[in-house]
Amino acid sequence: MNNSANRVIVITGASSGIGEAISLHLADKAFSLVLVARRLEKINALVDRIVQLGGRAIAVKADVTRQDEVQQAIEAALAAYQRVDVLINNAGYMAIAPISARKTDEWDRMIDTNLKGVLYGVAAAFPVFQRQGSGHFINVASVAGIKVLAPGGVVYSATKFAVRALSEGLRQEAGRTIRTTLISPGAVESELQFGSTDKESLAFLQEFYKQAIPADAIARAVLFAIEQPNDVDVNEIIVRPTQEDF
Numbered sequence: 001m002n003n004s005a006n007r008v009i010v011i012t013g014a015s016s017g018i019g020e021a022i023s024l025h026l027a028d029k030a031f032s033l034v035l036v037a038r039r040l041e042k043i044n045a046l047v048d049r050i051v052q053l054g055g056r057a058i059a060v061k062a063d064v065t066r067q068d069e070v071q072q073a074i075e076a077a078l079a080a081y082q083r084v085d086v087l088i089n090n091a092g093y094m095a096i097a098p099i100s101a102r103k104t105d106e107w108d109r110m111i112d113t114n115l116k117g118v119l120y121g122v123a124a125a126f127p128v129f130q131r132q133g134s135g136h137f138i139n140v141a142s143v144a145g146i147k148v149l150a151p152g153g154v155v156y157s158a159t160k161f162a163v164r165a166l167s168e169g170l171r172q173e174a175g176r177t178i179r180t181t182l183i184s185p186g187a188v189e190s191e192l193q194f195g196s197t198d199k200e201s202l203a204f205l206q207e208f209y210k211q212a213i214p215a216d217a218i219a220r221a222v223l224f225a226i227e228q229p230n231d232v233d234v235n236e237i238i239v240r241p242t243q244e245d246f
Contacts, residue, residue, distance in 0.1 A: 008072065008081040009226070010034040012121060013091030015042035017190025018140060018215045022088060025219035026226075027055035034077040034084075036060045037091070064091045064117030065109075065125075070219045074124040086136040086226055087125040089118040094142075096152040096205065097198035106197070107155045114159035114187050118166060129178045134230070136179040138222060139167045143186045143240060152201045161182075171235055179233040181225040186240030187212040 009026060013019040015037035023035055031057040035043040035057055043059035050057040060076045062069035077084050093113040095106035118139055129135025144153055145160030164182055171180040193209045196202045217239055225234040 006030075006032065006081075007085040008083050009033045009088065010036060010077050010084055010125070011090060012036045012062075012070075012117070013140075014046065015039045017192065018185065018188060019088075019090045019216045021215035021219040022090065023050065023057070023223050024053075025216060025223060027053050027057070030221075031056070032081045033057035034060055034073070034080070034211065036062050036064075036073045039062050042230060050185040055089055055246075064089075064120060065112040067120045070117070070120040071124045074128065075122075078128065083130050083132060084125055084135070085132075086138060087121050088138045088140070088222065089121045090138075090140045090229060091117050092140065092142075093194060094153075094156050094192045094196055095195045096149065096156055096195060096201040097196060098151050098201075099154055101198055103197070104135045105132065110156055110159050114156075115162045115166075118163055122166075122170065126174070127179075129174070133177050134173075135177070136181070137167070137170060137174075138181045138224065138225060139163055140218070141167070141182055141184045143184050143238065143246060145184055145243075146238070147246065149246070152198070152204065172235070179225075181234050182236045183218060183221055183225070184236070184238045185218050186238075186244045186246065187211070188218055188239070189215050208246075211243050213239075213241045 009031050014035035037043045040061040047057045047059045060073045062073040141163040142160040144157040145164045148157045167182040189212045193205045221237045
């Protein structure tokens, strides 16, 4: 079995929602955590909570849309703990609106965060995993990467479909010593639902998220994937509210 002692886990988007829940859930499992987010005050406070719980964690300020900052986050993890065992590409952004609204700035931000942010994480951690002869990518996508969320969520779905394709391709290329897990949440309590500026889309999300399950449900799925024996690669997990149709 994988030994959690001294294992180093980097979590992007750790300041709230799923990332925060993952961080707290792993805090008492003897992992060394590297919490990455843009809001330094939030992750500093989270580090304090984890330390009070007896865990180990550091905070690293980084924007996943900037490759240099993602690279620096991985380097900070190496400087603090001398290795990286798991990278959880969790940071995400959702702004749904009809394509006819032509909210191209929001399209760019979703592509930059949801797809390029994951790619930047892979680029930074891949050589580390290769040197170590082991590693684990966990990419957080969405059920919108399985079924197109239309109308309104077409571009968001496109980014998540891309992450799903990337994860499968990464599994095939990395294989053998590097594991790859894709986790696709349905409606989960997080700040994601508040990213839309289109009033009708925002109203839809407020109704849709009434069925949301706690973010800890995703944290438990993450831990399940991490704790499998080294010869077991859990490639895909979908977690929805029981009552969710989409």
